[in-house]
Amino acid sequence: MAEHLKAADMVIEIRDARIPQASKNPVLDQLIGERPRLIILSKADLADPEKTQEWIRTLKSASQDVLALDLAHDTSAKKQIIDACMKLTEPKRQKMISRGIRPRAMRAMVCGIPNSGKSTMINRIAGKTVAKTEDKPGVTRSLSWIHCGKTLDILDTPGVLWPKFDDxxxxxxxxxxxxxxxxxxxxxxxxxxxxxxxxxxxxxxxxxxxxxxxxxxxxxxxxxxxxxxxxxxxxxxxxxxxxxxxxxxxxxxxxxxxxxxxxxxxxx
Ligand SMILES: Nc1nc2c(ncn2[C@@H]2O[C@H](COP(=O)(O)OP(=O)(O)OP(=O)(O)O)[C@@H](O)[C@H]2O)c(=O)[nH]1
Ligand SMILES: [Mg+2]
Known part of the structure; x- marks a missing residue:
């Protein structure tokens, strides 16, 4: 996962809206470096809406945005995710422009603990069920990206984070x-x-x-x-x-x- 992350400009971290603390993996904080992060609180349809708003306020920061979504049913999720990703990567594109480089599509990697909704999110973005690519040992596998218009690419293989049972x-x-x-x-x-x-x-x-x-x-x-x-x-x-x-x-x-x-x- 750390290897895949190198190719990404930003990270989409999926957490469960019912347990936003327990469903995070602290290792990601180290792996992510300076990259901006979009936290998706999935299964928001099952969580307490007031508490979800409190969590959004707590988790938001300059380089970190938060969306609470029903990934399984909300048809506006794709647009919300793409818009949030473009906003978070705006400074990066500006930097490229100021160096005279034409901005390319931004690359995002999806991460999250088991059952958090990673595949559901990727399929919603892709608009179809993305075929699983097999990971054969010894064969260099090129990364495969889902193109969201000309502006955003999302890695089709999610990073599985193991939850941390600190208590x-x-x-x-x-x-x-x-x-x-x-x-x-x-x-x-x-x-x-x-x-x-x-x-x-x-x-x-x-x-x-x-x-x-x-x-x-x-x-x-x-x-x-x-x-x-x-x-x-x-x-x-x-x-x-x-x-x-x-x-x-x-x-x-x-x-x-x-x-x-x-x-x-x-x-x-
Ligand atoms: N109600 C509801 N169910 C969701 C939501 N997102 C995902 N699910 C359900 O949660 C289950 C797990 O979703 P997946 O997308 O398979 O989760 P995953 O992170 O890919 O899981 P692993 O591949 O096992 O790591 C599925 O039954 C989904 O339908 C959501 O926002 N709301
Ligand atoms: Mg999955």
């Missing part, structure tokens, strides 16, 4: 949103920590959805989810295992509401 909560949030496989952590632990966080940031939300007492134990909360969705074991007791699986599915689909698990003031 337990980060790992849990990554599992809850589907960025890492949930089997690396205990299922009840993932749901327990996620439920605690939702109760903290959105009090009353889960009480309304599942009739749970938000002060009760994790076990009791899962029991309430099972009861409210009529998930029972053979002995007629609430099935907490299935309740945990169902809760995660409902959270990921946004069925419990548009929720953001991290506040910008916590870190960053």
């Amino acid at each position: 337990h909560k980060t790992a849990v949030f990554l599992a809850a949103t589907g960025a890492i496989k949930e089997d690396i952590l205990d299922l009840k632990e993932i749901t327990g920590v996620t439920i605690d966080q939702i109760c903290l940031l959105y009090p009353g939300n889960l009480e309304k959805e599942y009739g749970m007492d938000e002060q009760s134990s994790r076990e009791d909360k899962l029991g309430k989810i099972a009861e409210s969705r009529n998930l029972r074991k053979e002995n007629d007791l609430p099935d907490e295992e299935r309740a945990a699986i169902l809760f995660l599915r409902e959270f990921r689909r946004g069925k419990i509401g548009r929720l953001t698990l991290e506040n910008p003031d916590e870190k960053e």
Whole structure:
């Protein structure tokens, strides 16, 4: 990825709008050097719109712009992305002009952690499904770029960043949103920590959805989810295992509401 980055004038970093801190990879900050960066907060349709605005304000800077997008459905995403990239690379083109060089198309590389929406974004920009090119060892592979008009080229191979699990909560949030496989952590632990966080940031939300007492134990909360969705074991007791699986599915689909698990003031 570092090798591909050398050919790029800027970077498009995709993060999950529900976990803008946990879905970043700090190594990118070092790799990126002086290049401008466009951060796309993907899955904005599933995140809390107010929190997303707070995150945008926090992350924006002179060399860094932020767009919150529903990459899967928003047909205006392509234009928004191209416009933001052209604005960020304007100083570079000006520099070329002042040196008497005719500005060429700017090159952007897409990076992000697994499942953040990299392929969805590239396909949206390309307007079609870009065929995956195979990476054969020993064969020098020329980079392949998607041309967005005459002004912007986007590398068709995204850079996969591994998320950094600097703490337990980060790992849990990554599992809850589907960025890492949930089997690396205990299922009840993932749901327990996620439920605690939702109760903290959105009090009353889960009480309304599942009739749970938000002060009760994790076990009791899962029991309430099972009861409210009529998930029972053979002995007629609430099935907490299935309740945990169902809760995660409902959270990921946004069925419990548009929720953001991290506040910008916590870190960053
Ligand atoms: N609701 C919603 N779903 C999205 C959005 N962006 C991507 N998705 C979905 O998220 C899933 C993962 O998207 P991909 O584009 O495959 O993510 P990726 O970063 O290429 O993932 P890897 O190739 O596994 O690293 C897919 O099911 C997409 O449809 C979005 O903005 N909103
Ligand atoms: Mg992909």
